[in-house]
Amino acid sequence: MAPAVSILLLEIKMNNHIHSLEEGTGKHSNISGYLYVGPALAILGLTSIFPVIYSFVMSFFNWNWGLRVNFVGFQNYIRYFSDPIFWKVLGQTFYFTVGAVTIEFILGFGMALLVNRLNFGIGVFRTILLLPLMVSGIIVSLIWKVLLDPTLGIVNYLMSLVGLPRLVWFGSQSTAMPSIIMVDTWWQTAFVFIVLSAGLRSLPSEPFEAAEVDGANAFQKFRFLTLPMLRQVILTVLIFRTIDCLKVFAIIFGTTGGGPAQSTESIQTLAYRTAFKFLFLSRAMTLMVIFSMLILIISLLYIKFGERETF
Amino acid sequence: MLGFRIRRKITSLLSYILACVAVFLTLFPILWIFSISIKTQRDAFAIPPIIIFKPIWSNYTKIWQTAGFAQAFRNSAIVTMLGVLLALVVGIPAAYALNRLPFKGKKALTIWLLLSYMLPEFLFIIPIYILYQKIGLYDTQIGLAIVYQVFVLPFTIWLLRGFFADVPIELEDAARIDGCTRFQTLRRIYLPLTAPGIAATAILTSIWIWNELTIALALTFETSRTVTVAVAGFRGYASIDWGSMTAASIVSILPMFVFAALAQRYIVEGLTLGAVK
Numbered sequence: 274m275a276p277a278v279s280i281l282l283l284e285i286k287m288n289n290h291i292h293s294l295e296e297g298t299g300k301h302s303n304i305s306g307y308l309y310v311g312p313a314l315a316i317l318g319l320t321s322i323f324p325v326i327y328s329f330v331m332s333f334f335n336w337n338w339g340l341r342v343n344f345v346g347f348q349n350y351i352r353y354f355s356d357p358i359f360w361k362v363l364g365q366t367f368y369f370t371v372g373a374v375t376i377e378f379i380l381g382f383g384m385a386l387l388v389n390r391l392n393f394g395i396g397v398f399r400t401i402l403l404l405p406l407m408v409s410g411i412i413v414s415l416i417w418k419v420l421l422d423p424t425l426g427i428v429n430y431l432m433s434l435v436g437l438p439r440l441v442w443f444g445s446q447s448t449a450m451p452s453i454i455m456v457d458t459w460w461q462t463a464f465v466f467i468v469l470s471a472g473l474r475s476l477p478s479e480p481f482e483a484a485e486v487d488g489a490n491a492f493q494k495f496r497f498l499t500l501p502m503l504r505q506v507i508l509t510v511l512i513f514r515t516i517d518c519l520k521v522f523a524i525i526f527g528t529t530g531g532g533p534a535q536s537t538e539s540i541q542t543l544a545y546r547t548a549f550k551f552l553f554l555s556r557a558m559t560l561m562v563i564f565s566m567l568i569l570i571i572s573l574l575y576i577k578f579g580e581r582e583t584f
Numbered sequence: 585m586l587g588f589r590i591r592r593k594i595t596s597l598l599s600y601i602l603a604c605v606a607v608f609l610t611l612f613p614i615l616w617i618f619s620i621s622i623k624t625q626r627d628a629f630a631i632p633p634i635i636i637f638k639p640i641w642s643n644y645t646k647i648w649q650t651a652g653f654a655q656a657f658r659n660s661a662i663v664t665m666l667g668v669l670l671a672l673v674v675g676i677p678a679a680y681a682l683n684r685l686p687f688k689g690k691k692a693l694t695i696w697l698l699l700s701y702m703l704p705e706f707l708f709i710i711p712i713y714i715l716y717q718k719i720g721l722y723d724t725q726i727g728l729a730i731v732y733q734v735f736v737l738p739f740t741i742w743l744l745r746g747f748f749a750d751v752p753i754e755l756e757d758a759a760r761i762d763g764c765t766r767f768q769t770l771r772r773i774y775l776p777l778t779a780p781g782i783a784a785t786a787i788l789t790s791i792w793i794w795n796e797l798t799i800a801l802a803l804t805f806e807t808s809r810t811v812t813v814a815v816a817g818f819r820g821y822a823s824i825d826w827g828s829m830t831a832a833s834i835v836s837i838l839p840m841f842v843f844a845a846l847a848q849r850y851i852v853e854g855l856t857l858g859a860v861k
Contacts, residue, residue, distance in 0.1 A: 305681075306685035306686055308677075309680055309691065310678045310681045310682070312677070313675065313678035313741065314675075314693070316730070317737060320708065320733050321700045324707060324710075324711035324712055324717075325708075327711035347701075384606055390596070391596075391600065394603075398603050398607060398813055400845075400848060402606060402607065402610055403844065403848070404844070407844040408795070408837055408840070409795035409812050409815075411816045411819075412812070414819070415818065415819060416833060419616075419817070419826060419829070420613055420616065425631065427616060430632060459610075459613065461611070510717060519704075520705065526797070527797075540704070541704055541705065542704055545802070548706065548709075548710050554714070557706065558707075558711055560706075561706050561710070562707070563702050564786075568702050569699075
C-alpha cells in the first residue's frame with residue numbers, strides 16, 4: 274500500500290526527532306498543548322485505545338451476542354493454546370510471512386541495485402515498478418484469480434506452451450499457499466524496491482571511490498559498504514514487511530478464502546470467521562489479543578537486533 | 585582498457601534488459617485484465633487467447649447499472665473525503681503541538697501512534713463493530729471514516745510532524761514577536777509553507793482509504809458498502825463473469841493511478857528526505 278511506503282519516512286524521522294520531543298516533556302505542562310492534541314486524543318481514544326482495552330477485558334469472558342456474559346478467566350486462552358487448529362493457522366501465517374518477506378526482500382533489493390546502476394530512464398522505471406502498490410489487495414486477488422485460473426487462465430496456457438505442467442494454483446493444498454506468496458510478491462516487492470532505492474541514492478559516494486582505488490571488487494563493496502550503511506533502512510523495510518505479512522487478510526480472503534481445507538487460513542482470516550461467521554466474539558477478541566502480543570514481541574526482537582553493531 | 589569499457593557496456597545492457605523484464609512482469613497482469621474487460625465473454629474464454637479482437641465497452645456500462653456498483657463507488661469517494669478531512673483537521677494541530685508545544689505524555693502519545701500501526705485490524709474491528717451496532721454507526725459513511733482514523737490519523741500526524749519540523753523555528757518566533765497567536769502562526773506560517781507536504785499526505789491517505797478492504801468488509805453492509813467490498817462481491821458465485829469483474833477492477837484502480845501520478849514526486853521526495861536525514 275502506498276501510504277506504507279512513507280512509513281519509512283516516519284520511522285526515520287522518529288529516530289531523529291525523538292530527542293527534540295523529549296525537550297518538551299516534563300518541564301512545564303502547557304494547557305494550549307492539550308488544546309491542540311485534544312481532538313486527536315479523543316479520536317484515538319475511541320478508535321484504538323477503547324478497542325484494545327475492550328478486547329483485552331472481553332478475552333476473559335464468554336460472550337456471543339447474547340444476554341449472558343460469563344467470566345471464564347483464562348479459559349479462552351487455554352482453549353487456543355490447546356487447539357491444534359490455532360497452531361496450524363499460526364504456522365501457516367508464519368509460513369506465508371517468512372516466504373513472502375524473504376522473496377520480496379531479495380527481489381526488491383536486487384531491483385533497487387539494478388535500477389540504481391542505470392544511466393537514464395530511472396524515473397520511468399521507478400514509476401512503473403511502483404504501480405502494484407497502488408492497487409487494493411482485493412483487486413490484486415481478483416487479477417490473479419483470472420490469470421491463474423486452472424482451465425482458462427493465461428499463465429497455465431503459457432506454461433503449457435513451454436512444456437511445463439498445468440497447475441491448479443489456488444485449488445490444491447500444496448500449491449495454494451505458494452501461489453498466495455507469489456501474488457503478494459507481485460504486489461509488495463515494490464515497497465522493498467522503492468525504500469531501498471531511496472536508501473541507495475542517499476549513500477555518500479566517497480567510500481565507494483576509495484574502495485575502488487583500493488581495488489575492492491563489486492561483492493566486497495556490497496558486503497562491506499552498501500550493506501552496513503543501509504542497515505537501518507533494511508531493518509525498517511523488514512519490520513514493516515513482516516508486520517504487514519503477519520496481518521495478511523485481503524489477498525487470502527480474495528483468492529482462496531482460507532481454503533482448500535483451511536490450508537491457507539491466516540490468523541486474521543480465522544479471526545474474521547470466528548467473529549463474523551460463527552459469532553464467537555469474545556473468542557475472536559482473545560485471538561487478536563494473543564496475536565497482537567506476538568506482533569509486538571517480533572517487532573521488539575527486530576529493534577533489539579537493530580541495536581547491535583553489525584549484521 | 586578497451587575490454588573494461590566493453591564489459592561496462594554489456595553489464596549496462598544486461599541491467600536494462602532485466603529492468604525491462606521487471607517492468608513487463610509488473611504491467612502484464614494489469615494490461616491483461618484490461619484486455620479481458622474489453623472482450624466479449626467468448627473472446628475472454630478463448631484458448632489459445634485472442635490477441636487481436638474488436639474491443640467492446642459494454643462491460644463498463646453494465647457494471648454501472650448492476651448491483652450497487654455506482655453506489656459503492658460514490659460511497660468510497662465520500663468516505664475517502666471524510667476520512668482525509670477528519671485526519672487533517674485533527675492531525676494538523678496535533679502535529680504542531682508534538683513539534684512545538686510542551687505537554688505531559690508527549691512520549692506516550694508518540695509511542696501509541698507507532699503501536700497502533702502494528703496492531704492487527706480485527707483487534708479494533710470487533711469492539712468497534714459491537715459499539716457501532718449499539719449507537720447506530722454501523723454501515724454509515726461517517727462511521728467508517730472515523731474508524732479509519734486508527735491508521736490514517738497516526739500516519740497523518742507522523743508525516744506532518746516531519747514536515748512541520750522543517751519549518752525554521754525563527755520564523756515562528758518572529759511571528760510571535762509581531763503579535764501572532766499560536767493559532768495564527770500555525771495558519772499563516774506553517775500551513776502555507778508545508779502545503780505541498782499536506783497535499784501529499786492527503787493523497788497518500790486517500791489511496792490507503794480507497795484501497796482498504798478489511799475494515800469496510802466488517803463495518804458496512806449495504807448502504808455504505810465501499811468499492812473494495814463491492815469488487816469482492818464478484819469473487820464467489822459470479823466469478824465466471826470475468827467481464828464485470830475485470831471492468832470493476834480497472835475502474836477502481838484508475839483513480840488511484842491518477843492519485844499516484846499526482847503524489848509520485850512526493851513519495852520519492854519524501855522517502856529521500858527521510859533516508860538522507
